[in-house]
Amino acid sequence: MKRYLYSRRAQRCSIACVAGLLLVSASVSAQVELSVQLGFENRVTPGHYAPIQVEVRNVHGFGAARLRIIQLVGNEWRGEATIQQELGHAIQSDGVYEAVIPIYDPLNPIVVELVSSTDTVLASTTTDLRGTMRSSPYPVLDKKIARFDDRAAVIDMTSLPTQWWAFDSAETLWVASPLPSEAWMAISQWVLAGGSVVLLTGSEFYRMDSPILRELLPLSNPVLADSDRGTTYLSGSLKDATISMLSSEGFPLLIQATHGAGHVSLVTMQAQSLSVETLESIGEQVASSRLITLRDPTEYILGEQKIVALNSLFVLAIIAVLALGVSTCALIARRSPRMAWIILLVVVAGLAVSSGFVSNPTTHVVDLYAINTTLYVEVQFGLSIRYSSLYSQTNNPFMQPHKEGIIPLLFLPRTLTGMDSYDSSTFSERTDMRVLSGKMRHWHAYGAASSMFDVRLLSESTIRIGNHYALDFDASWVSIDGMVHSIAGIARGVHEYSLIPESAVRLAVFVDSGDANELSMPELMLIRELRESFPLDKGVWLIAFADEERISARELAQKVRDITVVAVQGEDVHREI
Amino acid sequence: MRSDSVFSTSSLQAYLSLTVLCGIALALSIQPPLRIAALHASDVFHPPSLFHLAFVLLFGLFSVNRGAVIAANTSARILRLKLMFRFLTHIAYGLLLLLPYFVYSRALIPSRLAGMFIIVLYVAVSSLFFCLVSFQLDLRGDHRKRGAFFLRYGFYAAFCLVPFGIGMSHRSLSVVLSVSPIGLATRIIGGASATELVVGFLVPSIGILWLLTRPRRIDRRHLAI
Numbered sequence: 001m002k003r004y005l006y007s008r009r010a011q012r013c014s015i016a017c018v019a020g021l022l023l024v025s026a027s028v029s030a031q032v033e034l035s036v037q038l039g040f041e042n043r044v045t046p047g048h049y050a051p052i053q054v055e056v057r058n059v060h061g062f063g064a065a066r067l068r069i070i071q072l073v074g075n076e077w078r079g080e081a082t083i084q085q086e087l088g089h090a091i092q093s094d095g096v097y098e099a100v101i102p103i104y105d106p107l108n109p110i111v112v113e114l115v116s117s118t119d120t121v122l123a124s125t126t127t128d129l130r131g132t133m134r135s136s137p138y139p140v141l142d143k144k145i146a147r148f149d150d151r152a153a154v155i156d157m158t159s160l161p162t163q164w165w166a167f168d169s170a171e172t173l174w175v176a177s178p179l180p181s182e183a184w185m186a187i188s189q190w191v192l193a194g195g196s197v198v199l200l201t202g203s204e205f206y207r208m209d210s211p212i213l214r215e216l217l218p219l220s221n222p223v224l225a226d227s228d229r230g231t232t233y234l235s236g237s238l239k240d241a242t243i244s245m246l247s248s249e250g251f252p253l254l255i256q257a258t259h260g261a262g263h264v265s266l267v268t269m270q271a272q273s274l275s276v277e278t279l280e281s282i283g284e285q286v287a288s289s290r291l292i293t294l295r296d297p298t299e300y301i302l303g304e305q306k307i308v309a310l311n312s313l314f315v316l317a318i319i320a321v322l323a324l325g326v327s328t329c330a331l332i333a334r335r336s337p338r339m340a341w342i343i344l345l346v347v348v349a350g351l352a353v354s355s356g357f358v359s360n361p362t363t364h365v366v367d368l369y370a371i372n373t374t375l376y377v378e379v380q381f382g383l384s385i386r387y388s389s390l391y392s393q394t395n396n397p398f399m400q401p402h403k404e405g406i407i408p409l410l411f412l413p414r415t416l417t418g419m420d421s422y423d424s425s426t427f428s429e430r431t432d433m434r435v436l437s438g439k440m441r442h443w444h445a446y447g448a449a450s451s452m453f454d455v456r457l458l459s460e461s462t463i464r465i466g467n468h469y470a471l472d473f474d475a476s477w478v479s480i481d482g483m484v485h486s487i488a489g490i491a492r493g494v495h496e497y498s499l500i501p502e503s504a505v506r507l508a509v510f511v512d513s514g515d516a517n518e519l520s521m522p523e524l525m526l527i528r529e530l531r532e533s534f535p536l537d538k539g540v541w542l543i544a545f546a547d548e549e550r551i552s553a554r555e556l557a558q559k560v561r562d563i564t565v566v567a568v569q570g571e572d573v574h575r576e577i
Numbered sequence: 578m579r580s581d582s583v584f585s586t587s588s589l590q591a592y593l594s595l596t597v598l599c600g601i602a603l604a605l606s607i608q609p610p611l612r613i614a615a616l617h618a619s620d621v622f623h624p625p626s627l628f629h630l631a632f633v634l635l636f637g638l639f640s641v642n643r644g645a646v647i648a649a650n651t652s653a654r655i656l657r658l659k660l661m662f663r664f665l666t667h668i669a670y671g672l673l674l675l676l677p678y679f680v681y682s683r684a685l686i687p688s689r690l691a692g693m694f695i696i697v698l699y700v701a702v703s704s705l706f707f708c709l710v711s712f713q714l715d716l717r718g719d720h721r722k723r724g725a726f727f728l729r730y731g732f733y734a735a736f737c738l739v740p741f742g743i744g745m746s747h748r749s750l751s752v753v754l755s756v757s758p759i760g761l762a763t764r765i766i767g768g769a770s771a772t773e774l775v776v777g778f779l780v781p782s783i784g785i786l787w788l789l790t791r792p793r794r795i796d797r798r799h800l801a802i
Contacts, residue, residue, distance in 0.1 A: 303614025310607045310684055318677050319600035326592050326674065333584030340584055344673070351677035359684040369613060391613045440617060 032123035033057040036112050039169065040140045041153035042132040044103045049168035049409060049446070051161040054087075054112055055096045056123075064090035065122060066115050069101055072108040079416030084425040086115075088405040100166040102409035106133040137171035137289065144176040144271045145200065148279035157183070164189035164383065165446035171288045176200035176271035177208070184212035189383045189448060191216065192260030194291040194533065198282070202270030203232040215380055216264050218257030227251055233268040240538070241266075244285050254282055260379050261533035263287040292533050294373045294387040295411070295442060297525040301563065302371040302389040302440070304521060308559065314358050318351055367394040367556040368435075371563065373526070376469065377534075378568040382449035389442050392435035398556045399430045403447055411442040454494070455542045455570030460501055463487075463570070465542060466494040471564060475523060476544035477510075478570075482537030484510040490544050507537050522547065526565045540570035581643075581650040581663065583670045588646070595639045596674050602631030603678050606685055625685040626766045628678070629696055633703075633762040634737065636671060640704035641733050643667045644711025645725070651712075657789055664708040668701055692765045699765070699777060703758055706781035707733060709788040756780050 035057075039050040054067055067087040074080045087099045091114065103110075106129040114123040139152040147154055157175060162182040167173055167190045175187070175197060191197050197216065201208060205224060214222075219236030226232055227249040241257035247269065255266045265286045267274070274282075325347040333340035369391040376384050388400065388408075402408055407426050410433075416422050420436040435441045454466035455478075463478055473490040478497075483504040487497050511528055519527070523545050530536060530543065544566040552558050582588065606628040611619075647663050679697065683690055711729045737757050744754025752772060754760035761769070761777035769777070 300614075303612060303617070305613045307608060307611055307613060307616060309610040310681070312604045312607045312609075315600055315604040315607065315678075315681065318681070319597055319604075322596045322600070322674060322677070323593055326589065326596060330584045330586070330589045333582075337582075337584060348673055348676050352680045355677045355681040359681045361684045364684040391617065438617070 032059060032114055034112055034114060034123050034125040036110075036125055036127050038110065038127055038129060039103070039132075039153070040155050042129060043134050043138055043153045043169070044106050044129055044132070045134050045137055045169035046103055046105055047409070047412075048103060048137065049100050049165045050103045051098065051163075051166040052087075052101050052112075053096055053098050053159075056091055056114060057094050059091060059094050062122065063117050064092055065117070067091065067097060067099075068113045068115050070111040070113065071104050073105040073412060073422065074416045075108075078414065079418070079422075081412065081416050081422035081424075083410070083423065085407050086425075086427050087407075088428050098161065099405075099407070100161065100163045100168075101407050103169075104410075104412060106130065134169070137169050139172045139174065139283065140167070140170040141174045142176040142200070142271065145174050146274075146276050146279060148276045149283060160186070162186050164193065164195075164448060167195055167289075168291065168446075170195070172196045172198055172265075172283070172286050173289075174198045174200065174271075175208075176204060178204075179208070179210070181210060181212065184210050184216075185381055186448075188212050188216060188259075189381050190289075191262035191264060192377055192379055192381065193383055193385065193446070194261040194289055196263040196265070196287050196289040198265045198267060198286055200267040200269070200271040200274070201234045202268060202273060204270045205234050212380075216259060218255045218264055218266050225251070231269065231273065234266070235268070245282065253278075254285060256285075256287070258535060260377065261292050262289060292375065292385055292529070293444075294375055294385065294526070294529060295389075295444065297522070297529055298371050298373040298387040298389045299440075299442065300525060301373070301522050301561070302369065302391055305369055305371065305391075305559075305561070307369075307393075308364060308366045310359055310364055314355075318355065321347065321351060362553070362557075363551070365557050366551065366559045367396065368392050368398055368558040370400075370558055370560045372560065373522075374562070374564045375526075375530075376449060376452070376564065376566045378449075378451060378453055378566075380569075382451055384447040384449050385444070386447070387442070387444045389440060390435060391440050393437050394556060395434070395437050396556060397432060397434040398558070399432045399554070400443070401430050402445055404429045406445045406447055408443040408445040411444075453542065453566070453568040455540065455568050457540045457570060457572045457574050458496070459574050461499050462496055463499055463540075464494065464496045465490055467492050469566065471546045473544035473546045473564075473566065475519075476542065479507055479536050479541040479543065480504075480572075481539065482507045490542075507531065520547070522563050523565075526563070530565070530567050534567055536567075540572050542566065542568040542570055544568075581647045583666055588643075588667075591639055591642055591646075592671065592674060595635055595671055598635050599628070599632050599675055599678055602635075603628040603682060606682070626763070628682050628685065629693070629766055630759060630762050632675065632678075633696065633700055633758045636675075636700045636704055637707055637733060637737070637758055638730075639671055640668065640707035641711045641729050644708035645715045645729055647708070648712040648715035660712070661705075661789075664705055664712075668704045668708070671704075672697065672701065686766060692768075695765050695769075695774070696762055699758075699761060702778060702785070703781040706784045706788075707736075709785060713788060752776055 035055045037053040038044055044050045067089060069085045071083045072080065073083060083104055085101055087097065089097045091097065109126045109128050111124060111126050113121050116122055134151060139149050141147065141152045141154045142157050143154050157177040157179055160179060160183040164186040173187065187197055203224065205222065218239050218241030220239050222234050222236040224232055225235040229249055231249055233251050239257060241255050243252040244256045245254035247253035251268065253268055257264050267282060325344060329340040329344045332343060370388060372386060372388045374384055374386045376382060408431055410424060412422055420439050421434050424431055424433040452469040456464045457480065458464055467490050472492055476487045476490045478485045478487060478499060484507055485499040485504045511531055527543065546564040549561045552560055606625050608623045679693060683693060710732060714728050714732065715725050737759055740753045740756035741760045744751050744760050755764055755773040755777040764773050
């Protein structure tokens with residue numbers, strides 16, 4: 001009987017142990033896991049954007065979670081700042097979540113957290129990129145290309161990001177594989193903004209062929225040809241390109257052209273046929289990417305902004321009137337003190353009321369000055385680049401609104417010590433920050449945009465402009481082969497505008513004698529910047545400006561100036577006919 | 578006309594000085610309409626709270642002066658209510674003259690509009706205290722005008738500076754800062770805590786109550802009369 005009881009107990013104990021183990025294993029399996037891929041082959045560059053892929057596993061039992069990235073910048077000697085970024089994804093299931101984030105200081109570990117709606121950290125992982133970080137942009141190579149540069153990242157082109165600013169840290173992007181249209185579009189936008197792509201084609205051309213690739217190619221009517229020794233290469237008529245390198249067999253090996261603000265380099269042979277030495281010499285001749293920056297003009301425009309201040313002369317006038325009033329009342333009071341009191345009350349009340357009108361805080365108090373310069377470029381596809389410069393007159397925190405899903409890149413100085421704080425938190429549509437009174441701050445963000453304009457030159461004196469951008473433009477110009485025609489303004493919708501060929505001026509003259517053309521300072525600065533980046537003297541270009549100033553009072557009184565500049569390449573229907 | 582009346586010639590000087598000096602402080606508090614680049618590059622500091630600090634300090638000095646003037650023209654046996662009325666007339670007149678400045682200065686520190694009202698209230702309370710102290714010190718002066726002068730203004734300087742110095746000496750003593758008019762005005766502009774406000778208002782209020790309720794000691798000057 002006893003033995004039976006012992007065996008029953010042992011049975012129960014073993015069942016309890018198994019149940020306990022199962023429970024423990026169930027709780028272990030329920031743990032959320034994160035794995036992070038940052039940059040191309042984990043290469044990142046400080047002060048540049050980088051793609052991020054976060055794989056989330058074992059998601060269950062909680063509502064929409066968010067991904068938060070915490071970057072520590074600096075050290076005790078240099079000063080420290082903590083920058084938090086929340087990716088816009090609502091995470092409810094397992095999957096790979098992609099975004100593009102600014103990288104500030106990869107010398108410090110980057111923490112990625114999965115946060116619940118109640119701000120509880122569900123999972124966290126730390127990425128150490130010290131071994132793979134690059135101090136400056138690096139080449140990004142298709143895995144079909146031999147690694148000819150130690151700095152280069154070699155990647156599988158099927159996982160190419162679709163947001164063009166993900167290539168911000170790429171010095172050059174080498175493509176030798178067929179790509180989906182989204183990836184081609186991202187590459188095209190990046191090149192338009194100043195990127196540099198190297199297309200390795202040869203016998204692979206027809207597999208890679210796409211409308212966007214045709215637009216990028218420095219050749220028109222591309223066809224495959226064979227050399228005398230039987231090497232297949234891509235041939236065609238040169239668009240507006242230069243042959244930078246000939247092959248040993250006499251056909252052009254490297255053809256380069258500009259596209260927007262960037263460069264397209266065509267290698268006419270397929271990647272596998274090229275030796276490391278040839279790739280090295282091609283790499284030496286390929287231009288590096290240099291994205292358009294509006295930081296200098298934006299900072300300059302902010303610097304030229306005048307501070308809204310009370311009038312000191314009015315105070316002197318109050319002093320004079322009060323002194324006169326007090327003295328007069330003292331004289332009157334000798335005869336009639338009551339009359340003196342009445343006069344004094346009237347004078348003081350009058351001065352107080354007029355002071356109230358003159359010093360209205362809604363128009364005279366500005367805690368923050370902001371200049372937002374947005375450049376919208378459209379050449380087949382649209383993209384936007386926004387630079388913002390801020391000047392604070394308060395120590396209070398404030399928020400900067402921006403497009404959903406965009407994470408702005410803040411400019412951080414080398415030294416982060418002192419009273420000023422460089423901490424910031426970016427959420428879906430805003431970034432919270434604090435800037436010490438009397439200090440400036442700068443940030444920029446990139447974005448993609450669908451086509452908003454339709455510009456067609458109908459005749460020598462007529463242009464049709466379809467404006468679907470959410471703005472009326474105060475001033476605009478049309479450049480036709482380097483001759484600038486002024487148009488008063490562009491309203492929303494489709495309208496035809498008359499051009500007077502006799503009043504057109506050369507682009508160089510137009511930019512150099514800005515005052516004579518009644519260009520405002522921001523217009524002149526930004527047109528000069530555009531001229532340096534885009535071939536405005538070739539083909540039809542529309543340049544339009546909108547300049548809006550407003551005082552907004554959210555949590556702080558802000559004087560915001562939104563400057564939008566548009567550069568659109570148009571079609572010359574007239575000549576094509 | 579009584580020489581301690583608000584419209585008397587001696588009062589005129591005091592009021593004119595108060596008006597002009599506070600006006601200059603207000604004008605200096607205003608930021609010049611510079612370009613942001615020039616402002617950012619320069620190290621010129623334009624404290625918007627200068628007016629508020631100058632107002633608190635100058636009104637304190639003005640109150641000490643008024644207390645002495647009233648003491649010189651009043652019997653020690655004057656009814657306390659009447660005495661208070663005289664002090665309050667001067668304080669009200671001074672604050673009335675500065676009303677246009679207060680209205681104009683609301684755009685200097687807009688986030689602290691309530692602070693402006695608290696400062697004015699504090700100035701009214703502390704001024705009454707300084708008037709009473711000055712009055713009492715002048716009555717005890719035994720005709721030694723110079724001694725009474727130094728005693729009055731020395732007390733005012735000590736009241737402003739000693740708690741300020743103690744409060745600044747260590748973080749744990751920062752509450753003492755609120756006893757000083759300079760300290761309290763600075764704290765109110767920066768956002769004072771309830772404790773700091775209580776301490777700041779409590780000291781002059783207790784002083785007023787003590788001076789008004791304590792038994793009077795009539796000095797020999799008045800006995801002789």
